[in-house]
Amino acid sequence: MADGERFIRLEQLHDFRIAITWDETRPPIVGDEPPPLGTGEGPNPSQLLLAAVASCMTDSLFFALRKFALDASPLSTEARAEVGRNAEGRQRVLALDIRLALGRLPEDEAKLTRALAQFEQFCTVGQSVAQGIATRVTVRAPDGRVLHGAAE
Template identity: 50%
Template sequence: MSNQATVVNLKLVEGYKFEVDFGDFGTITTDEPEPLGSGSGPSPSQLLAAAVANCMAASLMFAVRKYKGDPGQMRAQVTATTDRVDGRLRVTHLDVDLRLGNPAIELPQLDKILAQFEDFCVVTQSVRQGIEVTAKVHDSTGMGVRSSTK
C-alpha cells in the first residue's frame, strides 16, 4: 500500500468558498469563517481536525476488533487550538477525545490496544510531524482508560 496517491479536486465558487470534489464520494462546500469568508461550510482547519479524529477513531475501532472486541457506538470530539506562530495564525494543538461504546471491562486486550492503536493512524502520525496531538480514550461509563501526548 505504499506510494498511493489521493486526489481531491477543488473549485472556487466565490470569495473563499470552494467546492471540494471527492469523486465517487461526492462534494462538499468549504469556506473560511468571517471576516475572510462567510462561514458557509467547514473551514480547512475544521477539516484537518476532523481528519485526525476520524483516523484515530477508525484506528481504535480496528484495534478493538482485531482482538475480537466490540467497540460499540464510537464517538469522537476534537478541539483544534490556533495561535500565532511567527506572526501567522497556525493550528498548534489538536485534542482528541475518543469514547468507546462499551465498558472497558468488556474489551479483551485493552491494554495492548491502547498501547498501539495510534501508531496505525496515518493522518495523525503525519500531522504530528508539526502539530501536537493529544488523545484521551474513555469507555462507555466515562472512565478514562488512556491519555497521551505524542
C-alpha cells in the first residue's frame, strides 16, 4: 500500500444507521448499532475495527506467503473482540484475537517459517491498533496445529 492519505465519508441514514462510502463508484457499506440503540442492519463500529485488523492480517499473510512463492490458499480468518469496561467504567475494545488458517500447508517449511516470522509487521492497521489494544494473532495449519502465535 502506498503512503498517503485515506478518505471515507459517512452519512447518517436513520438513527444509528450510517452509510460508509469509500469509493464513489461503488455502493456504500451500511453500519449500524445492535438493538436497543440501532436495528443491527450492518456491522457496528467494533465489528468494523475487527474486520479492518483481520482483513489486514489476512492480506499481510497472503503477501508474505507470495513473497516466498508459497501457496497456502485459500486462507480463512476468524476474529473476536473482547469488549468491556475500562477503569473509568467506559465501554472499550479491550483485546482482539485474530485466528488465521492456511487452506493447504506449503512443502517448503523453511520459507513458511520465514513468512510467518514477518507477516504481522506488514499489517499497517494491525500494527497501529496493537499499540493501544492487546492483539493476539495465531496461524494454524489445515490440521489445526498452531504454526504461529500462542496456542489457547
